[in-house]
Amino acid sequence: MATIKQGKALNIRESRILIAGAASLVGSHTADLLLEQGVREVILLDNFSFGSMDAIAHLQDNPRVRIVRADLMRLPDLLTATEGVDGVVHLAAYMTLGFSQTPWNAVDVNIRGAQNMLEACRVNKVGKIVFASSNAVYGYGPGIKGALSESIPFYSEGAPPAAILYGASKIMGEQLCRQYHQNFGQDYVVLRYSTVYGERQHYRAANSLYIMETYDLVRKGQAPILPGDGKDTKHFVHVSDVARANVAALQSAATDVAVNVSGPEPITTGELVDLVLDYCKSSLRPEIRPDPPGKVRLTSGGAFHIPHDKAGEVLGWKPLVHMKEGVTRLLAWRELQES
Amino acid sequence: MATIKQGKALNIRESRILIAGAASLVGSHTADLLLEQGVREVILLDNFSFGSMDAIAHLQDNPRVRIVRADLMRLPDLLTATEGVDGVVHLAAYMTLGFSQTPWNAVDVNIRGAQNMLEACRVNKVGKIVFASSNAVYGYGPGIKGALSESIPFYSEGAPPAAILYGASKIMGEQLCRQYHQNFGQDYVVLRYSTVYGERQHYRAANSLYIMETYDLVRKGQAPILPGDGKDTKHFVHVSDVARANVAALQSAATDVAVNVSGPEPITTGELVDLVLDYCKSSLRPEIRPDPPGKVRLTSGGAFHIPHDKAGEVLGWKPLVHMKEGVTRLLAWRELQES
Numbered sequence: 209m210a211t212i213k214q215g216k217a218l219n220i221r222e223s224r225i226l227i228a229g230a231a232s233l234v235g236s237h238t239a240d241l242l243l244e245q246g247v248r249e250v251i252l253l254d255n256f257s258f259g260s261m262d263a264i265a266h267l268q269d270n271p272r273v274r275i276v277r278a279d280l281m282r283l284p285d286l287l288t289a290t291e292g293v294d295g296v297v298h299l300a301a302y303m304t305l306g307f308s309q310t311p312w313n314a315v316d317v318n319i320r321g322a323q324n325m326l327e328a329c330r331v332n333k334v335g336k337i338v339f340a341s342s343n344a345v346y347g348y349g350p351g352i353k354g355a356l357s358e359s360i361p362f363y364s365e366g367a368p369p370a371a372i373l374y375g376a377s378k379i380m381g382e383q384l385c386r387q388y389h390q391n392f393g394q395d396y397v398v399l400r401y402s403t404v405y406g407e408r409q410h411y412r413a414a415n416s417l418y419i420m421e422t423y424d425l426v427r428k429g430q431a432p433i434l435p436g437d438g439k440d441t442k443h444f445v446h447v448s449d450v451a452r453a454n455v456a457a458l459q460s461a462a463t464d465v466a467v468n469v470s471g472p473e474p475i476t477t478g479e480l481v482d483l484v485l486d487y488c489k490s491s492l493r494p495e496i497r498p499d500p501p502g503k504v505r506l507t508s509g510g511a512f513h514i515p516h517d518k519a520g521e522v523l524g525w526k527p528l529v530h531m532k533e534g535v536t537r538l539l540a541w542r543e544l545q546e547s
Numbered sequence: 548m549a550t551i552k553q554g555k556a557l558n559i560r561e562s563r564i565l566i567a568g569a570a571s572l573v574g575s576h577t578a579d580l581l582l583e584q585g586v587r588e589v590i591l592l593d594n595f596s597f598g599s600m601d602a603i604a605h606l607q608d609n610p611r612v613r614i615v616r617a618d619l620m621r622l623p624d625l626l627t628a629t630e631g632v633d634g635v636v637h638l639a640a641y642m643t644l645g646f647s648q649t650p651w652n653a654v655d656v657n658i659r660g661a662q663n664m665l666e667a668c669r670v671n672k673v674g675k676i677v678f679a680s681s682n683a684v685y686g687y688g689p690g691i692k693g694a695l696s697e698s699i700p701f702y703s704e705g706a707p708p709a710a711i712l713y714g715a716s717k718i719m720g721e722q723l724c725r726q727y728h729q730n731f732g733q734d735y736v737v738l739r740y741s742t743v744y745g746e747r748q749h750y751r752a753a754n755s756l757y758i759m760e761t762y763d764l765v766r767k768g769q770a771p772i773l774p775g776d777g778k779d780t781k782h783f784v785h786v787s788d789v790a791r792a793n794v795a796a797l798q799s800a801a802t803d804v805a806v807n808v809s810g811p812e813p814i815t816t817g818e819l820v821d822l823v824l825d826y827c828k829s830s831l832r833p834e835i836r837p838d839p840p841g842k843v844r845l846t847s848g849g850a851f852h853i854p855h856d857k858a859g860e861v862l863g864w865k866p867l868v869h870m871k872e873g874v875t876r877l878l879a880w881r882e883l884q885e886s
Binding site for chain 2: 311312319323347351361362363365369372373376377379380383384386387390
């Protein structure tokens with residue numbers, strides 16, 4: 209592979225890290241891991257429009273945690289929040305459902321929000337930004353098949369507008385990082401998460417939602433629904449692995465680079481439903497039924513997988529949590545919520 | 548080909564047409580053609596940040612012309628300007644150089660500006676929008692080769708951030724159109740212009756700029772510069788053909804569709820320099836010299852061409868002006884400017 213560009217590496221124990229979009233699935237797990245690794249201070253920034261205090265309630269009395277209610281669209285908020293900060297994990301974003309339901313907000317946050325954060329980091333000389341991107345930068349539709357390595361183009365033919373808008377907004381976020389690196393030497397690592405799932409799962413991401421919906425149906429004694437024949441692929445990544453990737457990217461000297469962050473292996477929708485049925489010890493059989501019109505569900509045209517070798521080479525990271533373990537952890541958490 | 552979706556077709560003689568970004572190369576030629584075809588009224592909207600009154604000075608006393616100084620970032624401006632309007636030609640945008648030099652403005656205008664215009668059109672029930680997109684939606688770099696048909700993905704590997712930002716912003720503009728069609732039935736046609744050149748050429752577009760720079764050098768008796776070996780391809784389209792495509796798209800019932808608008812054939816950089824030298828009756832020989840670092844020039848990896856068959860099928864349009872005629876017209880105009 210090409211030489212890895214070297215920039216600023218952070219020592220977590222000496223660092224003050226800001227997480228934008230912190231009151232979230234990925235944010236809360238990343239904060240947990242940073243605290244576990246002895247971070248000097250972690251600043252949990254959120255506007256709480258989607259983020260929930262529940263996700264970070266367990267952290268609010270920790271003396272090394274500061275919760276900041278701020279909005280990415282207000283640059284002054286970010287200029288203040290990033291003062292004295294060594295590293296930023298930029299998670300805050302709208303996903304495909306957001307681009308479908310509230311496209312004005314989604315455009316604001318995903319593009320201008322990223323630009324505002326980069327500007328704040330430039331002004332306050334923040335050493336390292338980890339920018340949460342997505343495999344949405346490879347697009348959707350029949351073009352998505354085989355190995356989605358970091359160099360493939362963006363496929364959009366046959367995909368719904370909201371999905372393409374989301375993917376293009378993430379491409380723009382990544383390129384704004386590159387532009388700040390080029391113009392101002394800002395160090396950054398782009399992590400292209402595949403579909404994140406895990407404990408503290410929300411109901412906002414089209415694909416992870418499917419695990420939750422399936423579980424909810426089975427618990428009510430209803431047959432889970434397979435849209436299509438159950439053979440289309442998804443490639444999830446457990447939130448604990450994502451948190452580890454975020455911390456690895458902060459610690460690494462690697463800069464000006466984008467890598468995939470995906471789970472150990474892809475899974476078909478049929479296999480996923482089986483995992484949920486197994487967990488619930490249910491003998492229900494899935495029902496094959498097309499989605500109602502207008503439902504945003506991102507199915508792939510063919511079998512694909514998302515290699516994460518480059519993340520291994522660049523960050524020394526690889527995923528640890530296989531789907532069976534991850535789904536078990538997610539559903540065990542969900543069960544606790546209900547009780 | 549697939550069935551062409553049918554929507555609103557405008558009768559130009561009965562229509563009030565607004566051109567956004569009108570004080571420009573494409574805007575002024577489109578206004579000329581609309582007036583020639585008997586348009587009821589043409590509204591020339593511009594904020595004059597790049598647009599120049601010079602480009603539309605010849606139209607300002609025409610009773611069927613109204614010049615409106617307004618900004619795409621102010622939705623109230625657009626809500627007022629689109630009252631009673633039948634069709635909009637949305638040209639206003641930043642290009643790659645703009646994304647390099649003023650990325651904040653470029654993000655604003657290309658994405659939120661398009662969204663504002665779509666919203667104004669929805670509110671005022673504007674029958675048809677022609678959205679000026681670009682072959683930048685196919686991207687840049689070594690992936691760009693062969694026929695760039697309307698269904699290919701977006702290539703970005705190896706391209707500078709400003710170019711990718713521009714291309715992604717146009718993808719977003721197109722998808723916002725699709726979203727307004729899907730949600731509100733807004734009729735639109737996306738025209739993906741290749742590099743536009745012609746009389747009233749400005750100095751803002753990376754590729755057309757090359758014709759002007761070459762001409763300026765030759766006129767000063769200096770050797771024109773070939774960055775590379777002169778074999779890389781460009782595919783231009785003359786502004787008069789673009790104006791015809793805009794009017795054809797307004798008149799056509801076709802909706803919810805994107806088509807390429809390119810010239811009769813591509814040209815290599817070497818051939819282009821020869822056309823300029825021929826025009827100037829110069830015996831200078833081009834000098835092969837790499838661009839200085841930091842110069843934004845968009846070279847292609849391999850030979851490519853941009854087919855326009857789909858525009859023929861959808862709009863009954865095809866380009867008429869070949870490069871030799873087009874360059875002659877451009878340089879004759881340039882010469883007149885100097886005298």
